[in-house]
Amino acid sequence: MTSYEDFPCAEAVAMVTDYFEGALSTEDRAVLERHLAWCDWCATYVEQLRETIRLAGTLRDDDVPAPVMDVLIEAFREMRGS
Amino acid sequence: MDDDALVAALRAGDEPVFCEVVSGYHGAMMRLASLHVSSRAVAEEVVQETWLAVVKGLDRFEGRSSFKTWVFTILANQARSRGAREHRIVPFSSLEADEKTLGVPGERFQLPTDRWPGHWSEPPSPWTDVPAAALEGKETRALIFDAIRSLPPHQREVIALRDVEGWSAEAVCSALSMSEGNQRVLLHRARGKVRAVLEQKLHHVVTA
Numbered sequence: 001m002t003s004y005e006d007f008p009c010a011e012a013v014a015m016v017t018d019y020f021e022g023a024l025s026t027e028d029r030a031v032l033e034r035h036l037a038w039c040d041w042c043a044t045y046v047e048q049l050r051e052t053i054r055l056a057g058t059l060r061d062d063d064v065p066a067p068v069m070d071v072l073i074e075a076f077r078e079m080r081g082s
Numbered sequence: 083m084d085d086d087a088l089v090a091a092l093r094a095g096d097e098p099v100f101c102e103v104v105s106g107y108h109g110a111m112m113r114l115a116s117l118h119v120s121s122r123a124v125a126e127e128v129v130q131e132t133w134l135a136v137v138k139g140l141d142r143f144e145g146r147s148s149f150k151t152w153v154f155t156i157l158a159n160q161a162r163s164r165g166a167r168e169h170r171i172v173p174f175s176s177l178e179a180d181e182k183t184l185g186v187p188g189e190r191f192q193l194p195t196d197r198w199p200g201h202w203s204e205p206p207s208p209w210t211d212v213p214a215a216a217l218e219g220k221e222t223r224a225l226i227f228d229a230i231r232s233l234p235p236h237q238r239e240v241i242a243l244r245d246v247e248g249w250s251a252e253a254v255c256s257a258l259s260m261s262e263g264n265q266r267v268l269l270h271r272a273r274g275k276v277r278a279v280l281e282q283k284l285h286h287v288v289t290a
Contacts (some may be wrong), residue, residue: 008198008199008200008201009201009202009205010191010200010201011200013274014270017266017269017270017273018266021251021269023262023266041202041205042202044205044206044207045186047209048206048208048209048277048280049274051280052226052245052277053245055217055218055226055280056226056230056241056245056246058218058223059223059226059246064104064105064108068129068130069104069105072100072130072133072137073100073101075133075137076097076100077095077097079137079138080092080094080095080100080137080140
């Protein structure tokens with residue numbers, strides 16, 4: 001069993017994306033999860049990354065501006081229209 | 083509508099279908115383009131040029147990737163070369179130096195000579211005290227957008243497609259022609275940097 005000292009936080013932090021992506025081996029995953037259950041700091045870090053991902057997903061809006069749509073429809077007609 | 087039907091309709095000159103697909107992709111295309119070029123107006127031009135290229139190239143589309151992936155691949159190429167011509171975006175050089183530590187600067191961890199080598203010396207402070215309004219606000223979104231824009235190009239594209247647009251790892255690897263492993267490394271670095279930018283700003287909110 002890996003002790004706290006043998007598994008430094010820096011390593012946990014380096015593994016987070018592979019963890020989220022399901023790319024860790026069963027063994028690594030278990031080691032990391034044990035560490036996270038124990039280490040509030042790393043758990044906070046992981047939580048903040050989830051939050052970062054969620055917030056990045058809120059960067060959305062936009063309708064096509066009418067002039068752009070007009071140009072595109074015209075080009076479409078010209079090239080594709082019968 | 084599946085891809086075959088969509089492409090067939092477009093080839094046949096079906097205008098409503100064309101408008102629908104242009105509208106449907108617009109937000110995502112604008113965001114991806116905006117990451118490479120200096121202004122919204124230029125991003126709009128890039129999106130427009132992409133559609134013109136798509137319409138012109140429809141007959142060459144072979145269905146080896148999905149239609150959407152094909153469109154975004156053209157877009158990424160156009161936006162990239164336009165951005166390169168503009169020479170406007172300068173990556174954080176200071177952050178590049180931290181690449182090896184995978185997302186968190188090395189000085190945040192204890193040294194081999196410290197009591198707990200490799201453990202946090204400067205741990206992250208929780209965001210649970212941050213008011214929701216600050217976390218969800220426009221300012222935070224602008225901050226994230228700027229942080230993503232300042233990333234090196236590959237990291238920028240990967241995080242934009244994965245986390246902003248919500249694409250699957252597979253679709254991103256295919257659109258950007260990269261291995262899954264490479265995609266994960268880029269995503270990891272990108273997320274780490276964006277988190278760091280948020281941390282800096284949210285820290286001020288809490289202590290203010």
